[in-house]
Amino acid sequence: MTEQDKEITALSFDLLSNVRVVMVNTTLPGNIGSAARAMKTMGLSDLVLVDPKKPINDEAVARSSGATDILEAARQVATLDEAVEDCSLVIGTSARSRSIPWPLLNPRQCAERTILTSKRQKVAIVFGREDRGLTNEELAKCQAHVHIPTNPDYSSLNIASAIQVICYELRMAVESEVNPSPEFWGVDWDKELASAQEIDGFINHLETVMVESEFLDPENPRYVMTRLRRLFNRSLPDKVEINVLRGILSSISRKMKS
Amino acid sequence: MTEQDKEITALSFDLLSNVRVVMVNTTLPGNIGSAARAMKTMGLSDLVLVDPKKPINDEAVARSSGATDILEAARQVATLDEAVEDCSLVIGTSARSRSIPWPLLNPRQCAERTILTSKRQKVAIVFGREDRGLTNEELAKCQAHVHIPTNPDYSSLNIASAIQVICYELRMAVESEVNPSPEFWGVDWDKELASAQEIDGFINHLETVMVESEFLDPENPRYVMTRLRRLFNRSLPDKVEINVLRGILSSISRKMKS
Numbered sequence: 192m193t194e195q196d197k198e199i200t201a202l203s204f205d206l207l208s209n210v211r212v213v214m215v216n217t218t219l220p221g222n223i224g225s226a227a228r229a230m231k232t233m234g235l236s237d238l239v240l241v242d243p244k245k246p247i248n249d250e251a252v253a254r255s256s257g258a259t260d261i262l263e264a265a266r267q268v269a270t271l272d273e274a275v276e277d278c279s280l281v282i283g284t285s286a287r288s289r290s291i292p293w294p295l296l297n298p299r300q301c302a303e304r305t306i307l308t309s310k311r312q313k314v315a316i317v318f319g320r321e322d323r324g325l326t327n328e329e330l331a332k333c334q335a336h337v338h339i340p341t342n343p344d345y346s347s348l349n350i351a352s353a354i355q356v357i358c359y360e361l362r363m364a365v366e367s368e369v370n371p372s373p374e375f376w377g378v379d380w381d382k383e384l385a386s387a388q389e390i391d392g393f394i395n396h397l398e399t400v401m402v403e404s405e406f407l408d409p410e411n412p413r414y415v416m417t418r419l420r421r422l423f424n425r426s427l428p429d430k431v432e433i434n435v436l437r438g439i440l441s442s443i444s445r446k447m448k449s
Numbered sequence: 450m451t452e453q454d455k456e457i458t459a460l461s462f463d464l465l466s467n468v469r470v471v472m473v474n475t476t477l478p479g480n481i482g483s484a485a486r487a488m489k490t491m492g493l494s495d496l497v498l499v500d501p502k503k504p505i506n507d508e509a510v511a512r513s514s515g516a517t518d519i520l521e522a523a524r525q526v527a528t529l530d531e532a533v534e535d536c537s538l539v540i541g542t543s544a545r546s547r548s549i550p551w552p553l554l555n556p557r558q559c560a561e562r563t564i565l566t567s568k569r570q571k572v573a574i575v576f577g578r579e580d581r582g583l584t585n586e587e588l589a590k591c592q593a594h595v596h597i598p599t600n601p602d603y604s605s606l607n608i609a610s611a612i613q614v615i616c617y618e619l620r621m622a623v624e625s626e627v628n629p630s631p632e633f634w635g636v637d638w639d640k641e642l643a644s645a646q647e648i649d650g651f652i653n654h655l656e657t658v659m660v661e662s663e664f665l666d667p668e669n670p671r672y673v674m675t676r677l678r679r680l681f682n683r684s685l686p687d688k689v690e691i692n693v694l695r696g697i698l699s700s701i702s703r704k705m706k707s
Contacts, residue, residue: 196601203600229610234600256605292639299621340620342461342492343454347514352487355610356617362598363557381550 195369203234203365209309210361211237212354213274213317215325218244222321224254225351227261233358234365238265239274239315254351271317271329279312280305283325283333284353286346294335301337302360306368316357321350382429393433393440394420400440403447453627461492461623467567468619469495470612471532471575473583476502480579482512483609485519491616492623496523497532497573529575529587537570538563541583541591542611544604552593559595560618564626574615579608640687651691651698652678658698661705 192200212230217223217240224247227238238261247262255262268274275281282301285293296304305314317333319325330336339356341348348356385393398416401407407415428436450458470488475481475498482505485496496519498505505520513520526532533539540559543551554562563572575591577583588594597614599606606614643651656674659665665673686694 192601199598200601225607225610228605228607231603232599232606232610256607258603258605297621297624298617339617340457340624341490342620343450343458345489345516347486347516348490349483349486349514349613352483352490352610352613355607355613359556359597359614359617362600363555366555366598 199366199369202368203362206306206309206365207234207361208236209313210235210305211239211278211313211315213239213241213315215241215271215317215329216244216320218321220245220248220251221254222350223247224251224262226354227255227258229351229355230358231258231261233362235358235361236261236264240265240267241271241274242269243267271332275315277313278315280308280314281317281333282335282337283317283330284319285330285336285338286324293330296335296337298337298339298357298360301357302364305361306364318350318354382431385428385430385433389430389433390423390428393437394423396437396440400444403444457624457627460626461620464564464567464623465492465619466494467571468493468563469497469536469571469573471497471499471573473499473529473575473587474502474578476579478503478506478509479512480608481505482509482520484612485513485516487609487613488616489516489519491620493616493619494519494522498523498525499529499532500527501525529590533573535571536573538566538572539575539591540593540595541575541588542577543588543594543596544582551588554593554595556595556597556615556618559615560622563619564622576608576612640689643686643688643691647688647691648681648686651695652681654695654698658702661702
C-alpha cells in the first residue's frame with residue numbers, strides 16, 4: 192500500500208464509518224448480498240435492513256462475494272424511523288418527479304453533503320423497494336433526495352447498482368480530500384519526464400537520421416518536422432524513453448554509414 | 450419528459466452512441482446480461498464480446514431485465530484487436546499497479562476524455578475477466594487505463610458494477626454539458642422562493658404571536674429570535690410556505706384573543 196493509499200484508508204474510515212446504507216422492504220436476498228459487496232468495495236460497512244421480505248440466505252451470502260462481515264453485522268429493524276433515529280442527515284433515493292418537489296441532489300452532491308456531515312455525525316442513505324422505490328411518506332422523512340441520472344426511456348437501475356454508484360461517489364469524495372486534482376497523465380509515473388531540451392535534442396537527432404536516410408530533403412522539409420515534434424511533445428516522454436529512442440537512432444545511423 | 454430531459458436525451462445519443470463497451474473473455478453469461486442493463490440505464494447501446502467462455506443464455510436475458518435489445522445487437526468477435534479496430538480511443542480498465550505505468554484516469558476523467566472524442570470518433574472501454582481482469586498484453590493495446598477507486602483491503606468489484614460506474618460517469622458528463630452546475634436546493638422547485646421582505650414579515654408576525662402567547666418576554670428576548678431567523682432563512686422558504694405559516698399565525702392569534 193502506498194503512503195497515499197494509507198492516507199485514503201484512514202480518511203475513508205473516519206468519513207465513511209458514519210455513513211449508513213438503509214434498504215427498505217427488499218424483496219430479493221440476493222440484492223442484499225450484492226449491496227454488501229458494493230458497499231465493502233467502496234469502504235462502507237453499516238447496513239440496516241428495514242422489514243426485508245425474506246431474511247439473509249445462501250443466495251445473499253453467495254452474492255456478497257466475501258463481504259459476509261457486512262451481512263453478519265447488518266441490523267434488521269421494523270420501521271424506517273428506527274433505522275435512522277440516530278442520524279443527523281437522511282437522504283432518500285428517488286426518481287425525479289414528485290408532486291411536492293424536495294431538495295434534490297445528484298450522486299456527486301449527495302457525496303459532498305454526506306462527508307461534510309459524516310465527519311461528526313451519522314448519515315443515512317435510504318434505498319427503496321426493487322419495483323417501486325420509497326413511498327412518498329418515506330421520502331418525506333428525508334432532508335434531501337438523491338436522484339441517479341438515467342436514460343429517460345429505460346431507467347431500470349438495479350438496486351445494488353444504485354448503491355454501487357452512490358458509494359462510488361462517496362469514495363471519490365474521500366479520495367479528492369486527499370488528492371484534490373489528480374493529473375490526467377504521469378500520475379505515479381516511474382521515471383522522471385524528459386526536459387524540453389532533451390526532447391529537442393532527440394528531435395534534432397531524428398531529423399539528422401531522416402536526412403541521412405534520404406527520407407527528408409533538407410532543402411524542402413515542409414511540415415514533417417513540425418508534425419513529428421507535435422507527436423512526441425504530446426506524449427510527454429520520460430527520460431528513459433528519450434534515451435531508448437536516441438539509442439535506436441544512433442544504431443541506425445551507424446548501420447547506415449557502415 | 451421535460452425540455453431539459455429532451456436535450457439530454459438528444460445529446461446523450463450524439464455522444465454515447467459512439468462509445469463501445471468491450472467485455473473480454475467473460476465467464477458468466479449472467480454478468481453479460483447485468484452489463485447490458487447497466488449500459489442501457491445510462492444510454493449506451495454498443496456491446497462487443499471478445500471470446501466469451503459461454504454464449505448469451507437465459508440467465509443473461511433474465512439479468513438484462515428488459516435490455517434484450519442490447520444483447521441481441523451485441524457482436525461477438527475472437528480477439529480484442531477485432532473489437533477495437535475502428536476505435537480512435539481505447540481505454541482499458543485496470544487495477545492500480547503495473548510494472549510499466551500507463552496514463553491512468555479515474556472514471557470521471559475517463560468520461561471527460563471519452564466524450565471529447567466520441568463527438569466525432571468511436572471510443573472503446575475494455576473490461577477484463579471476472580477473476581483477473583485484462584492481461585498486460587491487452588492493457589498495452591490501450592491508449593490509457595482507467596482505475597475505479599476501491600477499498601485497498603477489499604477491491605472485489607463485480608464486473609457489471611464496474612461497467613455501471615463507468616457508464617454512470619459518462620451520463621454525468623453528458624448531463625453536465627447541458628446543465629453545468631446544478632443547484633443544491635430549489636432545482637425544478639414548483640413555487641417561487643420567498644423574498645427577504647416576505648421572510649422578514651413572517652418572522653415579525655411570529656414574534657408578535659410569541660409575545661401574545663407569553664412565550665417571549667419582549668423585555669428580555671435573548672437570542673431566541675435570532676435562532677428562529679436563522680432556521681427559517683436556512684430553509685429557503687417559498688412564497689406558498691410563508692403564506693401557510695402566516696395563515697397559521699393569524700388563526701392562532703384570533704383564537705388567543707377570542
